[in-house]
Amino acid sequence: MARAYSTVEQFAVGFDRQREWIERRGLLLLTAFYLGGVGGGLFLASLIIGWKAGIPIALGIVALGKGPAHLLYLGRPLRFWRAFRRPHSSWISRGIYFMLLFILLGTLYYVFYENTALAALSGFFAFALVIYTGFALAASPGIPFWSNPLVPIIFAGAAITSGAALAEAAHAINTETVITHVERLETMGLVMSTGMVVLIFTYLLGNYMSTIAAKESVAYLAWGSMSFVFWVGVVLLGIVIPLAIIVPAYVGEVARGWLAVAGISELCGSYVLRYSLLKAGIYPPVI
């Protein structure tokens, strides 16, 4: 079969959910987006908190996770080299360049760790890597829920939050983790998590008050058939549990085990956030 659409969806006028980037092999693309976000976010977090060991982990997540997941998603993976051709117009082409330059410059930075110029350059491409997926979605005029300037910011925010969460979890689990500016870790987690609450709320509210298809997407997430996944995955795992642990840790002391729970919970929530955003991509009726 060419695609798994029901007869009603193919031949009736109405809302239509995107499936290509979330169902069946589309889950590989979701995973690639997620791993790119976590890897790039971890690299940025490592730069900020001074965690040298986090850099090869971040590079490994991108090189061994994101890259292969993208290739496995493609219908014709052996033609991947053709995607280098159109960086002037396609965000997928740009993403490939960002990924390769990130891996190259990130590796050089790990080797020449004190080099400020390399830190700035690799940090720039890490940021490009975490934000481009949002631009790829925002460049799709067919889906109003994605065609929104907040989408790249949400993707970048979620990525950096995930990177900080992974560093937090690693630091909590392994007490011998060497982090130069460990005090920045909790601040970063608190600021990013709080910022994500504001971003997600603003994004959903803005969409609810815009076009009918965007409103349908919000309804699908907030009280439709995706509501359980959204409220448990995105809100509870991604926001409530991490904040319930990070806030007390910021103002006082909590056991390290709880910080690991906060980090792992946030990482799960971040995956579900991307899943929810992709799943709620709804096309408006053609008339």
Next chain:
Amino acid sequence: MRYGLVIDLRKCAGCYSCMAACKAENFTPRGVFFTRVLAEEKGKYPNARWHFIPIQCNHCDNPACVSVCPTGATSQRDDGIVTVDPNKCLGCRYCIIACPYRVRFYVDKRETYYQNPTPHEVYGLKARDYQEGTVIKCDFCSHRIEQGLEPACVATCTSHARYFGDLDDPESDVSRLIASNGAYQLLAEKGTDPSIYYIH
């Protein structure tokens, strides 16, 4: 020169012959319909009515699918027809995501309708280069246009609801129909400037 189509919905009887003709002409794989006729029920009993809206690739003047394609497999010809080069497509499906009209199809497996393919299907498997793992779409029957024929959906329309011609020529049937009937484009607000116009 910019090929375009005008569909007069006042004449469309919802017979689905365009859909059948397209399928027969282009040998599209199982589950793929380059031309589809959408049905919509309007009103309430006893005044309920079916409305039919044939849709297919709009061969937009500003196509979202062309700009997002990372390989250049999707391109626009000088006559406005948007095509996909099956040898360049890598199956990322970004074009399917970007197209607001849902008229692009990913061929996961090229299956026939019958376990033992019909002679027509066997011929089609050889005649059309639909590669697995790539995206396919309507090309306004460019093989017919090159022979001076109209697209199959236009030639077969039983109620003469479809008009094909040059949108850039102010004297063409399509241009005159658009000018005199207040024809409109689907989802014009997306800024894609479709080459298919509808008269209601």
